[in-house]
Amino acid sequence: MTDHDRLFKELLSTFFIEFLELFIPDLAGTVEPDSMRFLQQEYFVDLTSGEEKVIDLLVDVKQAGEDMAFLVHLEAQASSETNFSRRMFFYFARLYQKYLQRVYPIVVFSFDEPYREEPHQHRVEFATLKVLEFNFASIQLNRLNWRDFLNQPNPVAAALMSKMQIATEERPKVKAECLRLLATLRLDPARTRLVSGFVDTYLRLSAQEEQVFQTEIGKLEAREREDVMQIVTSWMEQGIEQGIERGERSLILRQLTRRVGEIPTSVQSQIDTLPIAQLELLGEALLDFTSLSDLEAWLVGQEQ
Numbered sequence: 001m002t003d004h005d006r007l008f009k010e011l012l013s014t015f016f017i018e019f020l021e022l023f024i025p026d027l028a029g030t031v032e033p034d035s036m037r038f039l040q041q042e043y044f045v046d047l048t049s050g051e052e053k054v055i056d057l058l059v060d061v062k063q064a065g066e067d068m069a070f071l072v073h074l075e076a077q078a079s080s081e082t083n084f085s086r087r088m089f090f091y092f093a094r095l096y097q098k099y100l101q102r103v104y105p106i107v108v109f110s111f112d113e114p115y116r117e118e119p120h121q122h123r124v125e126f127a128t129l130k131v132l133e134f135n136f137a138s139i140q141l142n143r144l145n146w147r148d149f150l151n152q153p154n155p156v157a158a159a160l161m162s163k164m165q166i167a168t169e170e171r172p173k174v175k176a177e178c179l180r181l182l183a184t185l186r187l188d189p190a191r192t193r194l195v196s197g198f199v200d201t202y203l204r205l206s207a208q209e210e211q212v213f214q215t216e217i218g219k220l221e222a223r224e225r226e227d228v229m230q231i232v233t234s235w236m237e238q239g240i241e242q243g244i245e246r247g248e249r250s251l252i253l254r255q256l257t258r259r260v261g262e263i264p265t266s267v268q269s270q271i272d273t274l275p276i277a278q279l280e281l282l283g284e285a286l287l288d289f290t291s292l293s294d295l296e297a298w299l300v301g302q303e304q
Contacts, residue, residue: 008076008110009056011159011198013038014191016059019074019156022149023139027104035062035069044094055091060101070102071095077109080118089122089134105136110163115142141165146174150181158182159195162202175203176216176228183227196231248276252283260292267292270299278302 012019016036020028042055057074073095077084088105095103109118120138124131146164149157158181166174178199182192205213217228253271256263263271274282282298289295 004078004110005056005076007198007201008078008108010194011156012074012076012108013057014194015154015156016057016074018154020072022152022154022156024106024137030063032062032064036060039071042095042098044091053087053091055095058095068101070104071099073103073105075105075107077107077111079111080109080114085119085122085134085136088136089132092134092136107136107138109138109140109142112142112163115165117143146170146177150177152181153185155182155185155187155191155195158185159198162199171203172205172209172212173216175199175205175213176220178203179217179228179231180220180224183224183231192231248279248283252279252286255283256286256289256295259286259289260295263292263295267296267299274302 017028017031017033020031037060039058039060042058044053044055055073056076057072059072059074060069061072062069073091075088075091081087084107088107092103092105107120118138118140120136122132122134125133141160141163142165144164146161146166149161149164158178161174161178161181179196182195182199187195217225217232220228249272253263253268256271271279271282285298286295289298
């Protein structure tokens with residue numbers, strides 16, 4: 001299953017200022033970039049459902065010319081949820097109470113359906129008294145047209161075009177345009193992989209669509225085509241490496257089971273988190289194991 005929360009948090013925290021520049025330019029223009037400080041995750045118990053909720057991103061920033069900082073609360077919502085506006089107000093109230101700072105709330109609605117405009121206001125009022133009117137900035141991706149972002153020199157645009165309003169037959173073209181825009185930005189390899197991986201996750205193409213995608217790449221100018229193909233090639237190489245690594249882990253687990261018997265789930269989890277260099281060492285060490293305790297002792301030794 002796609003880990004939507006992780007993907008959006010990685011993208012929006014890495015390109016926080018670029019996100020503001022794209023969607024809330026008036027606010028972005030006043031923020032001092034050097035003042036940004038990402039705060040620890042906030043956990044709240046939702047008393048209406050009894051569930052523990054985690055705030056996605058909370059950023060402490062300063063505006064130019066002001067001494068007092070304020071908070072930007074950014075939430076990525078992957079599904080349409082009844083009373084979501086009320087939940088956003090609860091978040092706001094608890095953050096305001098805890099930090100006693102102004103809070104600028106923003107929501108990115110990233111679901112594919114429904115297409116109706118999501119509420120972005122919570123009210124409490126009587127016929128003769130308006131007790132509360134809480135608003136938050138709303139970016140609903142499935143109501144945005146990807147073509148409006150084609151010429152935005154912004155990595156967030158290159159990524160989020162893949163989640164915007166796209167006709168089924170346009171999916172290969174949009175993927176090609178996302179990568180074309182990404183290639184023009186000349187980001188470092190890590191940030192390029194982050195954005196391209198986001199695009200590839202949300203625009204997985206069928207074999208037929210892949211042919212159209214290759215045709216669209218062929219229409220690009222020579223320099224752009226070369227840069228995009230480098231990104232596509234890196235996907236293939238990464239996929240091959242991941243496949244080899246998965247195969248190696250699977251083989252080592254089978255060999256361990258033969259030598260020491262059934263491997264407990266907790267121990268399997270430890271093996272799954274070993275980097276490839278330690279995994280190769282385990283492949284050699286397991287030849288000397290005679291019991292599960294030998295394996296457990298070896299794993300403890302790797303932690304020291």
